[in-house]
Amino acid sequence: MFLANPSALARGGILGMNKRNIDYIGRYNPRKFYKRVDDKLTTKQLALANDIAVPDLIGTVTEQHEIGEIPAMVNDKDGFVIKPSKGSGGKGILVVTKVENGRYYKPNGQEVTPSEVYRHVSNVLSGLFSLGGNPDVAIVEGLIQFDPVFDGYSYEGVPDIRLIVFKGFPIMGMIRLSTAASDGKANLHQGAVGVGVDIATGKGLHAVQFDTPIDLHPDTQKELTAIQVPQWDTLLHTASKAYEMSELGYLGTDMVLDKYKGPLLLELNARPGLAIQIANGRGILGNLRHVEQMKHHNMSVEERVAYSKIHFSANS
Amino acid sequence: MHSRKPFYILVALLFIAGISASIYRGIEHSVPFLPGKQVQSWAVDAKVSFQGTMEPAEVSFSLPEDPAYEILVENATSPGYGLTITNNKVDRRAIWSIRSATGRQDLYYKVTLIPTGQTQLLTDVEPEAPTPYMWPATESAAAAQAAEEVWAKSATNLSFAQQLNKDLNAEERSQNIELLLAGNSPSKLFIRMLHSKGIPAQEVSGLFLEDQRRRQQLSTFVEVYNDGEWHLFNPANGTQGRPDDLLLWDRSGKSVLDVIGGVNSQVNFSMLQDTRSALATAIDVMKNDNALDFSLYQLPLEEQSLFKGILLIPIGVLMVVFLRVLIGIKTSGTFMPVLIALAFIQTTLFTGLIGFLLIVAFGLMIRSYLSELNLLLISRISAVIIVVIGIIGLFTLLSYKFGLSEGLTITFFPMIILAWTIERMSILWEEEGAKEVVIQGGGSLFVATLAYLAMSATWVQHWVFNFLGIHLVILALVLLMGQYTGYRLLELKRFKPLAGE
Numbered sequence: 169m170f171l172a173n174p175s176a177l178a179r180g181g182i183l184g185m186n187k188r189n190i191d192y193i194g195r196y197n198p199r200k201f202y203k204r205v206d207d208k209l210t211t212k213q214l215a216l217a218n219d220i221a222v223p224d225l226i227g228t229v230t231e232q233h234e235i236g237e238i239p240a241m242v243n244d245k246d247g248f249v250i251k252p253s254k255g256s257g258g259k260g261i262l263v264v265t266k267v268e269n270g271r272y273y274k275p276n277g278q279e280v281t282p283s284e285v286y287r288h289v290s291n292v293l294s295g296l297f298s299l300g301g302n303p304d305v306a307i308v309e310g311l312i313q314f315d316p317v318f319d320g321y322s323y324e325g326v327p328d329i330r331l332i333v334f335k336g337f338p339i340m341g342m343i344r345l346s347t348a349a350s351d352g353k354a355n356l357h358q359g360a361v362g363v364g365v366d367i368a369t370g371k372g373l374h375a376v377q378f379d380t381p382i383d384l385h386p387d388t389q390k391e392l393t394a395i396q397v398p399q400w401d402t403l404l405h406t407a408s409k410a411y412e413m414s415e416l417g418y419l420g421t422d423m424v425l426d427k428y429k430g431p432l433l434l435e436l437n438a439r440p441g442l443a444i445q446i447a448n449g450r451g452i453l454g455n456l457r458h459v460e461q462m463k464h465h466n467m468s469v470e471e472r473v474a475y476s477k478i479h480f481s482a483n484s
Numbered sequence: 485m486h487s488r489k490p491f492y493i494l495v496a497l498l499f500i501a502g503i504s505a506s507i508y509r510g511i512e513h514s515v516p517f518l519p520g521k522q523v524q525s526w527a528v529d530a531k532v533s534f535q536g537t538m539e540p541a542e543v544s545f546s547l548p549e550d551p552a553y554e555i556l557v558e559n560a561t562s563p564g565y566g567l568t569i570t571n572n573k574v575d576r577r578a579i580w581s582i583r584s585a586t587g588r589q590d591l592y593y594k595v596t597l598i599p600t601g602q603t604q605l606l607t608d609v610e611p612e613a614p615t616p617y618m619w620p621a622t623e624s625a626a627a628a629q630a631a632e633e634v635w636a637k638s639a640t641n642l643s644f645a646q647q648l649n650k651d652l653n654a655e656e657r658s659q660n661i662e663l664l665l666a667g668n669s670p671s672k673l674f675i676r677m678l679h680s681k682g683i684p685a686q687e688v689s690g691l692f693l694e695d696q697r698r699r700q701q702l703s704t705f706v707e708v709y710n711d712g713e714w715h716l717f718n719p720a721n722g723t724q725g726r727p728d729d730l731l732l733w734d735r736s737g738k739s740v741l742d743v744i745g746g747v748n749s750q751v752n753f754s755m756l757q758d759t760r761s762a763l764a765t766a767i768d769v770m771k772n773d774n775a776l777d778f779s780l781y782q783l784p785l786e787e788q789s790l791f792k793g794i795l796l797i798p799i800g801v802l803m804v805v806f807l808r809v810l811i812g813i814k815t816s817g818t819f820m821p822v823l824i825a826l827a828f829i830q831t832t833l834f835t836g837l838i839g840f841l842l843i844v845a846f847g848l849m850i851r852s853y854l855s856e857l858n859l860l861l862i863s864r865i866s867a868v869i870i871v872v873i874g875i876i877g878l879f880t881l882l883s884y885k886f887g888l889s890e891g892l893t894i895t896f897f898p899m900i901i902l903a904w905t906i907e908r909m910s911i912l913w914e915e916e917g918a919k920e921v922v923i924q925g926g927g928s929l930f931v932a933t934l935a936y937l938a939m940s941a942t943w944v945q946h947w948v949f950n951f952l953g954i955h956l957v958i959l960a961l962v963l964l965m966g967q968y969t970g971y972r973l974l975e976l977k978r979f980k981p982l983a984g985e
Binding site: 182185186191290446 | 809860861916969970973975977978979980983
């Protein structure tokens, strides 16, 4: 059969888009807190106030006439990232990994001319990448020196770790690895590999590309399920803490591992996608219902992480 | 979590209100449920003529009153005459009057009638008991005896009339009946005998409708009251019931035509059958009944046609909600497909698709040049809008030169939407490649095409404009789909690997 039987999906606890929108996002994410996650600059400031590590902020550009200040900002940096503050789905992110004599190079070695950088920032300010086309702010961030532990697992890009946090409990996780097909990007729909990881241990469980299960990384041929995310407990704590900070019940956290600074919070998502279920090879609904049945709890971040490790592990 | 009950009650109420408003429209106002439906109408001309006697003349002419036919238009022509139409409880009459009438006078009354399908003659007013006819001494015994014979064989007023009608037309009539028929016409005899038993009955005049007939006369029937309904009999030939093509002209029991101050008066009828649109007829009837007070039909035609377009949008929106929530198709720009579909309605589908692809393709080419110029987004999009207008102008001119009239409709595309589409596609192209452009653009065009097919169906257009209640049903459906938490169709494919092996 070409299509899955809906009752089989329901038995497997697979969360669908409509149920996600109505029963989880609609019910647990109050509209007024959205700007805490939709505006990355706000997220960054909140994170700093809550002692959560984030990538360096080199500067921001809010007006068209300030665009010319960018070369001076990045002059002494190894590389930098320009992203729209209100962008979504990884749109409008420009990564420069090498700055050499005022010339900029992308991760694949291609040169980016200053005028291309200016145009990109101008587009960002005009709201081309923001939700609803509203005027936006461009954030210039320091480059992440990504941890070599993932060498061989990712092609050209930074692997990022996505955790779904429900009412403060991390309940499902995956790591997203870029591939040649995804052009160094970590978005699953563009061809990045998603590896579901065990909440208890941070060990790889199951991997997919283009929603189809795979075993080996398509570019490096490394075994994907053998992956072990380091500093897993710190990642869980950071994610769990994001709940208090954002006050959003159903939350997606995106983090990266920096070689020197450890886990850094990249962004939060009030409408995290459902591909994480495919990467994990199982539905998320069981864990969501488990947390929903607990009603009121007064657990601290540590208690919640400990609870999650016991109850939401793939082996439990 | 608060109760969903009020919500479902609201949805049910909207649904019921919408459906019943539509059914009421269809049945009470005879608005046809299907477009293009035709109804037969009859144009009947009555010509009253008489010889004037150089004296004041007054002509009283009974006008048709039949529940089986509704009067759409009526008018009377009578140069030099004063005319009043009286409408009392018993009948409607036209009264022509003139101070002095000399020589032959012709007065005309024209009426357009449409069948209502209500062929029974129902009444909720019980007629008064008739006063028995005083028979001449020679007939009195025969009448009493004949009536008793029939009475004995009948059970109700109706069966009495049936039996009597049969006896009056029997092959071998009894001597009593033969005697009575010698002095009375069959219909008079029929009525008098019914009256002698206290059964209300009266003479009525009817006109047989037949296409393209001229110089027709009224025929006499008798109606007999039984249990809230009048039954028609024709004692002259013994038939009972109402012929299909009969129009009852006068049911007052009085004369059809009275002329004071004239001689040799007579009335002739001619008639024509016509077919007309059932919808136009229903609207005309509503106009006559002053039922148009709060309705789109009373708007000027231009506004009406505008509303016909606007009222299609809920259908397009319903399609988009369905395709996104239940099927899971992604479109670029939530309701852009609806706007494209509206343009398709003006251009027709094929021309629309070709035009859309041409404009977007040319627009992308121009846009790739603009992107070299490093412009601000707003001015770049503004430039694209102007260029799109230029492209549309060029295509229109070219298709005019080549005599392709379809190409001229390209101007119906919403230009600002097109410019945004070109800009989005162009960025998409730069960021994710041509493949994604084709997928997203194709998805939008697919949804637009489906929305167009739904919106261009003639019966859909008929319903959304003539049965406004249907919009409440659409609202109910949209609200219901907004509550759907099940899987989308495409998710069944997407999550296929997760459906337990």
